[in-house]
Amino acid sequence: MTQTFALLDRAHLDAMTGGDTALAKEVIEIFREQAEIWSRMLDPQAETTQWADAAHTLKGASLGIGAIRLAAKCETAEKAGRSDTPPSVTAAAVMLGEIKDVLGDTLEEVAQLLYDYTSPPRRVS
Numbered sequence: 001m002t003q004t005f006a007l008l009d010r011a012h013l014d015a016m017t018g019g020d021t022a023l024a025k026e027v028i029e030i031f032r033e034q035a036e037i038w039s040r041m042l043d044p045q046a047e048t049t050q051w052a053d054a055a056h057t058l059k060g061a062s063l064g065i066g067a068i069r070l071a072a073k074c075e076t077a078e079k080a081g082r083s084d085t086p087p088s089v090t091a092a093a094v095m096l097g098e099i100k101d102v103l104g105d106t107l108e109e110v111a112q113l114l115y116d117y118t119s120p121p122r123r124v125s
Contacts, residue, residue, distance in 0.1 A: 006068065006069065007067065007069055007070070007102070007105055007106050007109045008065065008066055008067055008106060008109045008110065008113065009066035009067075009068055010066065010113065011066070012065075012066030012068070013027070013028075013065050013066040013113075016064060016065075016066070021117050024117065025114060025117055025118075027064055027065055028065055028110055028113065028114055030061070030064075031061045031062070031064060031065045031067070031110065032107065032110065034057060034058065034061040035058065035061065035103055035106075035107060038054040038057045038058050038061075039054070039058070039099075039100065039103055041053070041054035042054050042055070042077075042096040042099055042100060043096070044089050044090075044092035044093040044095075044096050045089060048081040048082075048086040048087075048092070049081065049082075051077065051081055051092065051096060052077065052078050052080075052081025052082050055074040055075075055077040055078040055081065055096075055099065056074070056078045058070065058071075058074045058099070058103070059071045059074035059075050059078060062074060062106070065110070067106045067110075069102055069106070070099070070102045070103055070106045073095075073098055073099045073102050074099055076095065077092075077095050077096060077099055080092070080095060
């Protein structure tokens with residue numbers, strides 16, 4: 001059975017940043033930069049060490065913001081890429097495609113979180 005995690009655990013991010021909104025925004029921006037850089041290396045045609053290293057780095061960045069589902073997908077790919085018998089190009093394409101799908105969804109949620117952090121509080125009438 002596959003365990004499903006939330007895209008972004010805001011309580012985890014809050015705990016990691018001590019509730020400091022400015023620090024949380026900085027950590028999120030670092031995550032976004034890492035995602036942009038390393039997601040380009042998730043190429044199933046490349047050497048397995050390349051995409052395994054990319055998955056490892058994305059896993060760490062994901063854990064820093066509480067993106068547990070993305071971190072889990074990255075961990076699976078990292079382990080597969082570092083195994084004695086790496087997956088076929090087709091299997092790697094499926095696995096890396098799943099990372100990219102979850103990454104896209106996570107980036108959308110991160111954008112919403114940044115909006116929430118920078119928007120003035122809503123007035124209750």
